[in-house]
Amino acid sequence: MRSVLPAVAEQLFRDIQKTYQETSQIPNDLLIALRFVFGPCALQALDLVDQHSVTCLSSPSGRKAFQVVGGSGTLYTCFLSCHYCPCPAFAYTVLRRNEGLLCKHILAVYLCQAMAVTQQESVSDQQMSILLSRTSAP
Amino acid sequence: MADILSLVFRTFTSPAGLKKQLPVRPPPPAAGSSLLLGDPDLSRSMLLLAAVTAASELGMRVVFFTQTQIQSLPVSLQRCFSYPRTLEELLLQVASLHESTNTCPTPPSLIIVDRLEGFLCGAGGSNHSGSHPAQLSCAAHLSALLCDTAAFLTQVLGQRGSNSGPCRFIVSFLSEVDTGQGSKDPSGTDPLLDVLDRYFQVRCTLDRDRGYGAAAAGVQEAWHVYLSGRGITEASFTKGCEEKPWFLTFFPPEHKAESTCSLPLDQGCQTHFSSGSTFT
Numbered sequence: 410m411r412s413v414l415p416a417v418a419e420q421l422f423r424d425i426q427k428t429y430q431e432t433s434q435i436p437n438d439l440l441i442a443l444r445f446v447f448g449p450c451a452l453q454a455l456d457l458v459d460q461h462s463v464t465c466l467s468s469p470s471g472r473k474a475f476q477v478v479g480g481s482g483t484l485y486t487c488f489l490s491c492h493y494c495p496c497p498a499f500a501y502t503v504l505r506r507n508e509g510l511l512c513k514h515i516l517a518v519y520l521c522q523a524m525a526v527t528q529q530e531s532v533s534d535q536q537m538s539i540l541l542s543r544t545s546a547p
Numbered sequence: 548m549a550d551i552l553s554l555v556f557r558t559f560t561s562p563a564g565l566k567k568q569l570p571v572r573p574p575p576p577a578a579g580s581s582l583l584l585g586d587p588d589l590s591r592s593m594l595l596l597a598a599v600t601a602a603s604e605l606g607m608r609v610v611f612f613t614q615t616q617i618q619s620l621p622v623s624l625q626r627c628f629s630y631p632r633t634l635e636e637l638l639l640q641v642a643s644l645h646e647s648t649n650t651c652p653t654p655p656s657l658i659i660v661d662r663l664e665g666f667l668c669g670a671g672g673s674n675h676s677g678s679h680p681a682q683l684s685c686a687a688h689l690s691a692l693l694c695d696t697a698a699f700l701t702q703v704l705g706q707r708g709s710n711s712g713p714c715r716f717i718v719s720f721l722s723e724v725d726t727g728q729g730s731k732d733p734s735g736t737d738p739l740l741d742v743l744d745r746y747f748q749v750r751c752t753l754d755r756d757r758g759y760g761a762a763a764a765g766v767q768e769a770w771h772v773y774l775s776g777r778g779i780t781e782a783s784f785t786k787g788c789e790e791k792p793w794f795l796t797f798f799p800p801e802h803k804a805e806s807t808c809s810l811p812l813d814q815g816c817q818t819h820f821s822s823g824s825t826f827t
Contacts, residue, residue, distance in 0.1 A: 472645040472699055490698035491746060493691030500684040504742050534646045541692060542635070542642035 418446055418510065426523040435524075447516055448509065450498070453480070454516035463521040464528040468537035475527075476540070477514040485514045486540045495543070551657065551715060552581060552751055552774070554604065555596050579697055580778070582743055583719040585753025587662055589770065589795075590719035591615075593753075594659050597717060598627065601657045607711045608653050610644065612637055613661035634666040634685055641692050645699055653709065654700045658693060658716040667739070683742050690746035693718070718747070748778030756794075770795040 414422075421442055425435055435443075443451040457463065462478040466486075475487040479496065487494050492503075492511050499512040511519075521527040532540070583590050594611070601607040602624065609627045617628055631637040641658070648654045660666075666689070667682055697714040704712030722737040744750075756769040772793035 468645070470645045470648050471703070474695075488691050488695040491691045491694040493687050495684065495688065500680050500687075504683045504687055504745075505680055505738070507741070534649065535643075538639060538643040538646060541695070542638035 414510070415446075421446060422519055422523045425520065426525075429524045447511075450509070450511075450513040450516055453513040454520055456480075457513060457517035458520045458524065458526065461526065461528060463517050463526075464530050466530050466532050466537065466540065468532050468534045470534050470537070472534070472537050472541075474537065474541060475518045476530075477517055479514065486543060487515055487518055488541075551597050551601050551605075551717070552583075552593070555593070555600050579701070579713055579715040580694065580747045581715075581717045581749040581751055582747040583717060583751045583753070584722060584740075585725060586755065586770075587719065587721050589753055590721070591661055593751075594661055594717065594719055598657070598659055599624070602627065605711060607656045609657045609659065610655040611659045611661070612640065614665050615661070631666075634689070637666050638689060638692060641689070641696055644696050648700070648703050653707075653711075654703050654714070656700065656704055656709070656711040656714045658697065658714065660689075660693070660716070660718040663689070663718050663720040663743075664722075683738060686739050686742050687745070690718075690743055694746050718743075744776075747776065749774060749776040753795075768796070 421439065425439055425443075428439060429435060440451075440455075443455075447454070457477065457480075460478070464476045464478075466474050466476055473489050475489065477485045477487060477494075479485055483496075485494050485496050492515055493499070494512050494514045496512050496514055499515070502509045503511060518527075583593060591613075595617070598609045598611050602609050611628045612631055613628065614630065614632060616630060620628065629640055631640050637660070644655060644658070663686070667686055693716045697716050700714035701712050704714060720740075720743065722740050724737045724740075750773075752771075752773045752775065754771040754773065756771055772795055774793075
């Protein structure tokens with residue numbers, strides 16, 4: 410994602426990327442930092458990463474999007490260049506109460522990108538359009 | 548997109564405006580999106596001016612989404628207009644713009660959405676705007692989709708060496724606070740506006756002048772036009788005239804003075820833009 414994050418979060422993802430490339434692990438100090446910056450959803454996001462829940466969808470036009478399988482099996486489509494997730498937590502915590510930067514699904518996308526463990530999948534242009542335009546998770 | 552609005556203002560500021568070479572600086576990545584707030588009729592006229600100016604002066608391909616049929620469009624402009632009836636149709640049409648990049652040599656570089664509030668009305672099963680969580684989510688979804696689509700089209704335009712990139716988008720919106728219906732939010736702000744501000748870097752606010760100055764100057768209507776937001780404060784925008792407030796004055800139809808560069812708007816009056824602190 411190319412969204413603007415606070416500098417501390419950007420640095421944190423860079424540190425995770427560097428460390429994970431070298432050791433295939435995220436050390437405790439970075440896990441604590443993740444918890445400190447993103448709160449309770451950090452642990453839930455790491456759980457989604459462990460379950461390989463994040464897929465990067467690509468279509469022949471070159472358009473890409475992320476799809477995250479939620480804890481209950483619901484599919485959430487997230488954008489490449491800005492923060493939006495159709496999940497209830499994003500609507501309530503981020504949009505309505507302005508209490509968080511992002512939800513666990515978007516955080517899972519960032520973590521998967523940093524750790525290079527994002528699944529890849531191809532879809533048709535028409536399927537991509539439908540996924541991007543869906544107003545609520547199926 | 549604020550650069551297109553600024554071009555509109557500068558083009559119609561002086562009688563020689565249309566003849567001038569008015570280069571548009573490419574906006575910084577964050578300033579490609581603008582939210583036009585205020586009177587819906589005037590907003591639509593501004594959007595039409597922006598669309599015509601971008602297409603004719605800059606050769607940009609424009610896509611204009613509106614629920615209301617536009618009367619008397621030139622044939623060359625008719626294909627730019629799309630009339631989705633619901634938010635779902637609008638979302639699908641915006642989401643489908645990437646499909647045309649396979650077949651069309653020039654992808655759109657300006658996306659316009661007229662009267663966002665009309666599409667949001669009834670979204671999430673509520674006729675109220677603002678505080679309904681589903682409506683906030685719908686507004687965020689459309690805004691994020693526009694951001695993502697513009698980012699993708701900017702990339703395509705760059706790969707094809709097009710001069711009309713980056714892709715910009717502008718959306719008009721009438722807040723409940725402006726309609727006088729008020730807001731349930733105790734702070735007096737519209738929660739929908741707070742959500743939209745997450746995705747739009749520039750606000751263009753139309754504020755009607757109800758003072759004596761306009762009446763004394765013999766104009767029918769006068770509006771203050773303010774550009775604000777974090778996109779405006781970025782370095783490349785602070786050097787120009789974009790940070791100044793603009794005045795938009797409507798002269799009665801019989802008042803022909805200073806109207807040589809004006810275009811007739813929906814109200815059947817003549818427009819005149821001026822930058823500065825006095826009416827012209």
